Amino acid sequence: MSSGPRIQPSILAADWANIQHEVERIHAADGVHVDVMDNHFVPNLTFGPQMVEAVQRVSPIPLDVHLMISDADRWAPGYAELGVFSVTFHAEASLDPAALARRIRGIGARASLALKPGTAVEPYLELLPEFDQVLVMTVEPGFGGQSFMADMMPKLRALRAAAERHGIDLWLQVDGGIALDTIGIAAEAGADTFVAGSSVYGAADVDAAIAGLREAASAAHAH
Numbered sequence: 001m002s003s004g005p006r007i008q009p010s011i012l013a014a015d016w017a018n019i020q021h022e023v024e025r026i027h028a029a030d031g032v033h034v035d036v037m038d039n040h041f042v043p044n045l046t047f048g049p050q051m052v053e054a055v056q057r058v059s060p061i062p063l064d065v066h067l068m069i070s071d072a073d074r075w076a077p078g079y080a081e082l083g084v085f086s087v088t089f090h091a092e093a094s095l096d097p098a099a100l101a102r103r104i105r106g107i108g109a110r111a112s113l114a115l116k117p118g119t120a121v122e123p124y125l126e127l128l129p130e131f132d133q134v135l136v137m138t139v140e141p142g143f144g145g146q147s148f149m150a151d152m153m154p155k156l157r158a159l160r161a162a163a164e165r166h167g168i169d170l171w172l173q174v175d176g177g178i179a180l181d182t183i184g185i186a187a188e189a190g191a192d193t194f195v196a197g198s199s200v201y202g203a204a205d206v207d208a209a210i211a212g213l214r215e216a217a218s219a220a221h222a223h
Ligand SMILES: O=C(CO)[C@@H](O)[C@H](O)COP(=O)(O)O
Pocket: 010, 012, 013, 033, 035, 066, 139, 140, 141, 142, 143, 144, 145, 146, 175, 176, 177, 178, 195, 196, 197, 198, 199
């Protein structure tokens, strides 16, 4: 994946009956974001490891798996074993996030920690060297098509400052309501990795949507 702003369309908003075509047509993106929901951690259900393995088999770009599941300590390593690029689990769903991150890294995937809107970032700042990425949710997890929560931006600033203090290359990802009019706000606050569901798969021209998001993020970052 590139070092500029990274755009990762979410297949939650794709046509699941044509999943191979749907991942092939976002080949210009930096990765494909795969939302796993268990109808327990969130009030919605998507798919599990078999589907992720199938997407992994046909995708021309790396898989960024977002686990919205309870008991991440038990299930997350199995997703890493599929050979995906990155595994994100929720802080609220793990008894020992640092230990789980070490297991995920040990298997060979990047370890990523997600925070729901109501979860404070401060307790996790000292753990950051165990992680490759932190996902700041900018909607309540569970559904696509919701409105971006600009009040999450202080979390990004705190993470960016802490990553600099630790001297680590931590990717800061945002997920939820990312579109042309919101991506700049997140980029300015320190995000460098952007999940976009409806604003990419809902666009008439997917390539133009990805390029437009990337441009808008770069322009905001430069300021
Ligand atoms: O994790 C989630 C939702 O819980 C996301 O990845 C959504 O898929 C984002 O969709 P948009 O807000 O971009 O439509």
